């Protein structure tokens with residue numbers, strides 16, 4: 001009996017294995033064995049170790065096996081309008097597209113339909129982990145968590161807090177009501193899930209009154225929660241934060257003064273497109289993660305984030321689709337977008353900051369963002385076992401490519417049709 005249990009938790013995948021140890025290079029090992037025990041990666045081996053010979057092995061032939069991709073920032077309710085309204089900047093887009101759509105999630109029938117589409121598509125993608133914004137509604141947020149739990153994906157999900165500068169149908173009535181709903185949500189989901197965890201989600205400074213931020217800070221401490229929000233995405237937004245918080249030295253400082261900017265707990269800030277020097281220094285000091293969302297930054301004309309600079313500073317950087325500010329869910333496409341944005345930034349804004357490489361964006365979409373979840377996003381021993389199998393046979397070439405070249409083409413050209421399997425936290429989900 002014990003042996004059978006052990007067998008079920010221990011297995012081997014065989015294929016062409018590619019993963020990052022550092023952002024400078026991708027490790028590629030052809031026709032190798034990837035070992036999983038109790039949800040944890042035991043490493044990659046060129047030949048199967050003797051003590052693993054009795055365990056189940058899945059041979060994926062000539063396919064590539066990669067760490068599952070990590071989407072460090074997206075809005076589940078916004079999936080319903082991806083590709084629409086891409087002719088506006090952030091603040092106008094929030095008012096005309098985003099808030100009206102998010103207002104619909106007070107209706108559970110609508111939420112069920114919309115979140116079904118979202119969770120099915122996320123499950124089919126190469127993503128295994130995500131940091132997800134829901135809406136301010138407690139029942140629909142719990143529904144989203146229930147549905148994500150069923151997919152087997154690993155996710156942190158946040159009930160959004162917003163008590164100012166939004167239309168009545170979406171704005172929370174008071175800081176007290178927002179805090180009360182947050183506690184209700186946290187109590188209801190406590191211990192409920194295996195795969196899904198709550199994350200505190202003040203939408204952004206313009207949406208949250210000072211009083212609300214103070215109350216959320218207490219809740220954060222009491223429940224020991226990580227935090228996700230938005231930072232320095234758009235110039236108009238940054239000016240507005242200065243008006244709303246005249247006492248703040250810079251945008252990130254407004255979060256910092258409310259105890260919402262990392263330090264002794266994980267915090268991830270989306271965008272970070274227009275930081276000041278002081279903001280960069282504080283992100284570094286507090287180990288704040290930057291969720292780089294290149295498609296969103298282009299689609300909403302926000303700008304081009306100084307990602308090379310963040311890497312030089314040793315700031316953690318992951319990638320985010322930022323659905324629906326960004327129009328694609330595919331993290332491979334987000335990797336491509338990150339390379340492209342960095343090239344335009346280099347050419348047009350700052351020739352001292354070299355463009356990002358495929359190795360670097362692959363790292364960000366796996367191990368870089370994965371670090372927000374702990375030891376995630378690599379096949380080094382001790383990492384949680386998230387893997388995606390990509391069969392690139394459709395991407396034919398007249399000559400044989402190296403494994404590294406094949407990975408590059410998978411990043412640029414593959415889509416969900418090419419996914420032959422997916423594992424999250426040691427369990428097969430596709």
Ligand code: GUN
Pocket residue numbers: 075090094098203204230233296322325
């Ligand atoms: N800032 C505040 N809310 C949002 C949002 O929904 N999307 C983006 N991109 N930025 C935001």
Ligand code: FE
Pocket residue numbers: 073074075230270322325
């Ligand atoms: Fe966002």
